[in-house]
Amino acid sequence: MRPAQAIHNWQADQKGDPNAPEQKPNYVPAFRTLFSYARPHLWAFIGVFCCTLIAILSDLLQPFLMKIAIDDNLLSGKNDYKGLLTICFIYLGLSVSSLLFTYLQNNLLQNIGQSIVSRIRKQLFGHILKQSMRYFDRMSSGSLITHVSSDTEALNQFFNQVLLSLFRDGLTLIFIVVIMFQLDTKLALYCLILLPIIWVIAIAFRSFMRTTYQLARTRLSRMVAFVAENLSGMNLVQVFHQQKEQEKQFNERNGLYFKANLREIRTNVVFGRTFDILSNLSIAFVTWIGGNAVLGQHLEFGVLYAFITYIRQFFQPINTITQQWNTLQSATVAISRIWSVFANKPDITDRDLEPVDLHKSHADHDEADERQASLPAYNLEKVKGRIDFDHISFSYEEGIPIIRDLDLHINSGELIGVVGTTGAGKSSLISLLCRFYDVKEGSIRIDETDVRDIPQATLHRLVGLVQQEPYLYSGSIIENIRMFDDSISREEVIRACEFVGADAIIKKLKNGYETKLSERGSGLSAGERQLISFARIIVFKPKVLILDEASANLDSHTEQLIQNALQVVSQDRTTIVIAHRLSTIMQADRIIVMSHGEIVEQGNHQQLLEHDGHYKELYEHSQGNVAV
Secondary structure, eight states: OOHHHHHHHHHHHTOSOTTOTTOOOOHHHHHHHHHHHHGGGHHHHHHHHHHHHHHHHHHHHHHHHHHHHIIIIITTTOOOHHHHHHHHHHHHHHHHHHHHHHHHHHHHHHHHHHHHHHHHHHHHHHHHHTSOHHHHHHSOHHHHHHIIIIIHHHHHHIIIIIHHHHHHHHHHHHHHHHHHHHHOHHHHHHHHTHHHHHHHHHHHHHHHHHHHHHHHHHHHHHHHHHHHHHHHTHHHHHHTTOHHHHHHHHHHHHHHHHHHHHHHHHHHHHHHHHHHHHHHHHHHHHHHHHHHHHHTTSSOHHHHHHHHHHHHHHHHHHHHHHHTHHHHHHHHHHHHHHHHHHTOOOSSOOGGGOSHHHHHHHHOHHHHHHHHHHSOOOOGGGOOOOEEEEEEEEOSBTTBOSEEEEEEEEOTTOEEEEEESTTSSHHHHHHHHTTSSOOSEEEEEETTEEGGGSOHHHHHHHEEEEOSSOOOOSEEHHHHHHTTOTTSOHHHHHHHHHHHTOHHHHHTSTTGGGOEEOGGGTTSOHHHHHHHHHHHHHHHOOSEEEEESTTTTOOHHHHHHHHHHHHHHTTTSEEEEEOSSGGGTTTOSEEEEEETTEEEEEEOHHHHHHHTSHHHHHHHHHHHHHHO
């Protein structure tokens, strides 16, 4: 079964309300899907199995050698020094063999586990990147970080710890039982009495351990999400002096996680010590039964020694397997959580890729990429930039309309200003044009082509967006501007910066264009970050340019630089400017005034002032603020 089909089957098995806490996910399809990723490593698994087999036999033959040395040499009175020396060399060889093949086994399994987890992590991140904005509206960044980091690491531990334990310790138990029956059937049958007792103890602890572990993982996830959200909003926390309140809330979450961890540790200790007590009682029982047999000359002393050694070794793999129970629980929960992310279909998809390739996009990227490459090319050079909003309606939540039957037509090369109070629908209008969301009714067309028929990669190259809070990556300034696209030369980047007036600012920095920026471009002012993001747009030469409150955080000097650049950039390019500062759009060819998701006025600056309506109120209000 291919990973794509396995994930598809898992999605079918998981139908229902994902938020219902009482619904227990079916883990079998998830594990089946996970093992479908292991299929390409079949020969490596066979190698692990062979190495494990040799290492186990090397360990288990050592007590048997001691039995031969005791019964056939020492107690028999032969005093065969040559035979003892031979046994010593064989014992040494078995020890070296155990060490060598255990090393090979661990390395092979590590390589398999890391390869599989790396592939899943890559596909998980790629799948998250393909999600539409609505998905990120309802998912916290902390939860997604946990999925990509902690959950995938839990899968790594599954392959390198749980799977290894099942291989090695499971085979060890089987071989020990076989060897004990070869040594003495009666004593072996007495030892088998332990198996039902072990089974009862394991079943008794299983449910309690699962509940305990899930509680700890859930509280950890909530704590990580809380930290991530606070770090992203640290400026608000400090501005409103919420440090103590947030610290209090963190301490509450941390305390709950601490208590869950203590409960988990206590459970593990009780479980582990129970097996220790059972192991010691078993050794005492075997010593008593076997000792009587030795005294009655019904059993050789070497056989008793070997039995006691094998009983100790019998409980070691059981203890190891039980200690891996938490790791298995972790992997089980992690698989469920990761595949729940994979099960989320993007709301926004290219029509030519629906519906089958949607599943392949997160499990068989190569095939999806090939199909994507085979789609008809959309010629950017021939795009003129006419935009038509044909009676569109939109809402984020059912029953709460944001845009109502809006009809707007923008000619190619036209500079449009969009104004309105908060909640008027300005940014939603732009999000629909960029196809972050799809309209509920109507259509949006660019040069008579519905945006839903344009591949998203092409649409986002066609439409350039400068937002109020520009995002900069960790890296050099030049890479931030060309977005790591090596096809864009350094000279083009510099020309773009000169064009928007950022060149002089960048050259003042210690390393100029090679200056490394930290996360979100800290160290630069809001205006400098905005200029860099504006230069980024110039480099990619979009046919439609959108400025969403792009000058809201700029000082008057930097705003003037943007205004000067905008006048040149907007030539032969359709430009939409959303602004609170009316000075930004006073020279626009047309100004659209929105209120409650509808266009209430439109015209140029002078026409709207003469109209004596919403725009004039906004203008007078802005003038009043300036006067203050």
